[in-house]
Amino acid sequence: DCRALEVVPLKGAMTNEVYQVRWLTGGGEEKGEGEYRKVLMRVYGEGVEVFFDREDEVRTFECMSRHGHGPRLLGRFPTGRVEEFIHARTLSAVDLRDPEIAAIIASKLREFHHLDMPGPKRVLMWDRLRNWLKTAKSVCPSDEAKEFRLDNLEKEINALESEFSGEDQCIGFCHNDLQYGNIMIDEETKALTIIDYEYASFNPIAFDISNHFCEMAADYHSEEPHILDYTKYPDLDERKRFVQTYLSSSGEEPDAEKIKDLMNNIEKYTLASHLVWGLWGIISVGSFA
Structure with a gap:
């Protein structure tokens, strides 16, 4: 009925x-x-x-x-x-900084990255950035496009791709939008579920982790959800703990060099993360305002 x-x-x-x-x-x-x-x-x-x-x-x-x-x-x-x-609780902004929950996320993300998904297993992010830049230029008023320096962004995208292409990178199936609202946890079992796969694709795993770290600066349920507070960005010890848990969840203890290399790549990819969501914001305002 x-x-x-x-x-x-x-x-x-x-x-x-x-x-x-x-x-x-x-x-x-x-x-x-x-x-x-x-x-x-x-x-x-x-x-x-x-x-x-x-x-x-x-x-x-x-x-x-x-x-x-x-x-x-x-x-x-x-x-x-x-x-x-799903009978579970959606995480809050504060949860991402909880060491116990962060460790569960790290292990779950490693599992997610190793999913054998259909389709070509090639990096999507550079094509996505170029396509989004083209869309941003088409919806953005000329004065704002000049202020955002959209004409210079293609050079920056090319420079980043060139910089990262020589790295020995691990490619996996990435969520690409791992903010707290896309993670749910069962309070009793501590089982964690990652939801909402609109932006999921194969990408460097370092990009996915860097985006997750950047999301720790966000609180989408505050009075100013568009303002990011980078004092909440995880410090060096938190980042190292997350990476160590991520790598060791496979059952093998990673050496110091492997941890250091992944951490360095993650820090580089924060630049790409900012470009992705900066263009997303411009398109959102221009298309749906």
């Missing part, structure tokens, strides 16, 4: 509209008893195709669902889908 459905909007989603849909089961409907069954309904945001290919995102979600990662896919409709409702 569709009239018995309760639909509750959920906050925190930036690209889509997300709702909890629940209804009573177990024969206690008339008395208001019984248990609630819940699903999550995701309605795709309009115009987000400028950022990613929706069909690629759906294929990724279906593959993750089949392999037991993330919520199960329960159904699709033209403008969205229905997913399993």
Whole structure:
């Protein structure tokens, strides 16, 4: 009975509209008893195709669902889908700095990076940056484009790609948007689930970790969610602890040189992370304002 459905909007989603849909089961409907069954309904945001290919995102979600990662896919409709409702808590900005939770994230991220996903296993980020730059130029007023120095960014993107191409890098399946709102934790079991794969692709793992570190400066539930506080960026000891946990989660203890190399690459890729989300912000304002 569709009239018995309760639909509750959920906050925190930036690209889509997300709702909890629940209804009573177990024969206690008339008395208001019984248990609630819940699903999550995701309605795709309009115009987000400028950022990613929706069909690629759906294929990724279906593959993750089949392999037991993330919520199960329960159904699709033209403008969205229905997913399993995960009975877990979405992390907060403060959680990312908790040493115990950070260690769980590091181990889970290593597992995520080693997923054998379909499709070409080549680095996507440089093509994405160039495509986003082209879009940003098309939606940005000329005076703002000059202020943002968009005409110079292609040189910077080329310089970064050239700088990093010679590195001995590890390529893996990256989430590319590992902010706290895309991580859920079961309080009892401490099992962690990474959700929302709109931007997921193969990339250098150092980029994914660097982006996660940058996200520690953000609080999207504050009065000024667009202001990043880099005093919250993890210090050297926190970064080293995260990298050591990440590398050792495979069962082998990494040597000091391996830890140092990955940490250095992570710091370099913060530059690319800033470019990615800077262009994302310009396109978002220009396309959806």
